[in-house]
Amino acid sequence: MYAHQVHLLEHKLRSKEERLLELETENAILHLRLAECIGKLHQIPVKENNTQKINTCSLTQLLSEVQDLKHELSEIFGVYVTFATELEEQSKILLDKVSKGSAVDDVQNLQARVTELERSLEEEREQWKKERQRRKELHNTLVELRGNIRVHCRVRPVLPFDHLQPSTSGSGHAPVEEVIQAVSDDTVIVNSNKTGAQSKIFEFERVHAAEDSQDAVFEEVKPLIRSLLDGYNVCVMAYGQSGSGKTHTMLGPAELLSGTQQEEQQEAQQGVVPKAAAHVFRLISERPTEGHTVEVSVREIYNNEVFDLLSQDEHGGGGQRRDIVTTSSGEIQVPGLTYEPVSSAAEVMHFVTKGSTLRAHCPTRIHSDSSRSHLIVTMTLSSKSPNALALAHRLQSAKKDLLSSNRKQYWSPQCRRANPLDERLLSPAPSPCRSPSPCPSPRPCSPHSFRTKLQLVDLAGSECVGLSGVSGPALWEVSCINRSLCALSDVLGALAEHRPHIPYRNCKLTHLLQDAIGGDAKLLLMLCVSPTQHFVAETLQSLGLGSRARQVHKTVPRRKNNSLQV
Numbered sequence: 001m002y003a004h005q006v007h008l009l010e011h012k013l014r015s016k017e018e019r020l021l022e023l024e025t026e027n028a029i030l031h032l033r034l035a036e037c038i039g040k041l042h043q044i045p046v047k048e049n050n051t052q053k054i055n056t057c058s059l060t061q062l063l064s065e066v067q068d069l070k071h072e073l074s075e076i077f078g079v080y081v082t083f084a085t086e087l088e089e090q091s092k093i094l095l096d097k098v099s100k101g102s103a104v105d106d107v108q109n110l111q112a113r114v115t116e117l118e119r120s121l122e123e124e125r126e127q128w129k130k131e132r133q134r135r136k137e138l139h140n141t142l143v144e145l146r147g148n149i150r151v152h153c154r155v156r157p158v159l160p161f162d163h164l165q166p167s168t169s170g171s172g173h174a175p176v177e178e179v180i181q182a183v184s185d186d187t188v189i190v191n192s193n194k195t196g197a198q199s200k201i202f203e204f205e206r207v208h209a210a211e212d213s214q215d216a217v218f219e220e221v222k223p224l225i226r227s228l229l230d231g232y233n234v235c236v237m238a239y240g241q242s243g244s245g246k247t248h249t250m251l252g253p254a255e256l257l258s259g260t261q262q263e264e265q266q267e268a269q270q271g272v273v274p275k276a277a278a279h280v281f282r283l284i285s286e287r288p289t290e291g292h293t294v295e296v297s298v299r300e301i302y303n304n305e306v307f308d309l310l311s312q313d314e315h316g317g318g319g320q321r322r323d324i325v326t327t328s329s330g331e332i333q334v335p336g337l338t339y340e341p342v343s344s345a346a347e348v349m350h351f352v353t354k355g356s357t358l359r360a361h362c363p364t365r366i367h368s369d370s371s372r373s374h375l376i377v378t379m380t381l382s383s384k385s386p387n388a389l390a391l392a393h394r395l396q397s398a399k400k401d402l403l404s405s406n407r408k409q410y411w412s413p414q415c416r417r418a419n420p421l422d423e424r425l426l427s428p429a430p431s432p433c434r435s436p437s438p439c440p441s442p443r444p445c446s447p448h449s450f451r452t453k454l455q456l457v458d459l460a461g462s463e464c465v466g467l468s469g470v471s472g473p474a475l476w477e478v479s480c481i482n483r484s485l486c487a488l489s490d491v492l493g494a495l496a497e498h499r500p501h502i503p504y505r506n507c508k509l510t511h512l513l514q515d516a517i518g519g520d521a522k523l524l525l526m527l528c529v530s531p532t533q534h535f536v537a538e539t540l541q542s543l544g545l546g547s548r549a550r551q552v553h554k555t556v557p558r559r560k561n562n563s564l565q566v
């Protein structure tokens with residue numbers, strides 16, 4: 001009833017307002033006319049006698065016009081007064097009605113109902129959160145049991161440079177059509193004419209929508225970083241097409257690295273690498289008795305060669321070429337690699353920024369600051385403390401129990417015949433350095449140290465030369481990048497199909513990351529994708545690789561068993 005009355009009053013008010021507007025306009029016209037009259041009055045010539053009569057006449061006429069105007073103005077004023085009185089009366093009536101008991105009761109009842117509904121909504125929300133958390137935990141357990149590769153996907157927003165991409169016909173810009181969407185926490189959908197009439201759906205462990213912040217992305221990476229202190233090697237690898245947001249996800253926006261941003265903006269915009277470094281030091285500070293030390297190394301793989309970005313070459317320039325060796329125990333090492341001891345995330349970022357400035361870049365039609373090499377930042381965590389070793393030992397035996405129960409399931413003779421997995425996958429994880437003496441590592445490994453690695457990889461973007469428009473020597477770079485990404489795809493394919501031979505050594509990228517992809521490390525593949533139709537072919541290829549990676553059922557990862565020697 002009140003709503004209806006309010007509606008009526010509003011309607012009335014609107015019509016009054018309209019009338020008021022009309023009156024104001026009329027008022028303004030009258031003012032103009034008055035001004036005109038007064039102007040004419042002042043211009044009357046008084047010198048000539050014959051014209052004086054005429055002027056007296058017109059003066060009388062003007063005076064009567066002024067009288068008329070005065071009359072009209074008082075009428076307008078009367079309308080204003082009536083309108084104000086009417087409004088006052090109506091608001092009084094309404095206030096009376098609201099203050100009557102029945103109205104108050106109604107309002108109170110409604111308020112109680114609203115509070116009740118809000119409470120049940122809050123309960124539902126809490127319940128939903130709990131269920132979601134449980135689902136996530138179950139999912140993580142499932143991932144652990146299935147193997148240890150998890151795949152996340154991040155769809156970047158449409159950016160200004162998407163509007164500048166040349167059309168395939170060669171004239172003008174390609175239309176920006178958003179065809180890739182994150183439809184839920186774990187599903188991404190591709191609605192493109194390239195996928196035929198039907199949409200293509202891909203599921204991953206976690207899908208981030210365009211509006212998801214850097215913090216939201218890192219929240220999902222965080223649990224993996226904790227595993228580092230529990231004795232696992234961890235690798236986070238960003239994969240995707242050129243310009244799809246890999247560097248943004250791993251390091252943050254370019255302005256952040258160049259230090260041209262405000263401090264408060266900086267933390268929110270940081271990528272996985274700085275956030276992970278800060279988290280590692282936070283975790284270490286929670287376990288002060290374990291005496292952890294951290295070292296950082298920064299490498300790039302450019303044109304299928306490994307370069308140490310923290311070293312200086314003979315000419316004082318940066319980035320010396322290094323080799324990869326496999327020790328007799330199967331551990332992958334890079335002799336002569338520079339390891340810098342660090343004690344804070346800021347120090348880690350100092351070396352990462354130093355290394356990144358040496359990283360190969362080249363502008364292309366797709367991305368004005370395209371990285372032409374794979375960047376690998378490694379944080380090595382060591383502890384010689386008996387506490388850490390004892391903890392590792394306890395965790396090791398707990399994990400061994402889980403492993404043996406899984407082995408029973410996965411490695412029964414029947415299962416083995418049906419699914420001949422690579423025996424080597426079950427060989428013990430590489431333990432302390434058993435390499436031929438002297439150890440090629442600049443920091444010879446101690447049999448009594450407990451050491452784990454966090455590898456953070458920003459891969460170079462896969463690229464279609466037709467779209468990026470590169471030519472000349474840059475074509476060789478593209479060819480090396482695309483070949484190494486194909487080699488990565490081949491390795492994942494071979495692992496997924498449990499082939500006896502895994503072609504790690506087909507390129508330096510897979511050779512160097514062998515223990516992260518197929519070994520005992522926990523690997524998170526972060527697929528970065530562009531949302532537009534223009535890049536859909538590359539996006540489908542990236543999503544396909546992600547799906548293949550999810551097929552890889554590695555053995556349950558083992559902790560570094562250095563502690564067994566204690």
Ligand SMILES: Nc1ncnc2c1ncn2[C@@H]1O[C@H](COP(=O)(O)OP(=O)(O)OP(=O)(O)O)[C@@H](O)[C@H]1O
Nearest residue numbers: 156242243244245246247248253367370371460461
């Ligand atoms: N989620 C995002 N939000 C805002 N801007 C983004 C996002 N992802 C990427 N960008 C911007 O898009 C541009 C390209 O991103 P980025 O440099 O990370 O691409 P890339 O995949 O590393 O490319 P390449 O492989 O060619 O080096 C950058 O300017 C970056 O700041």
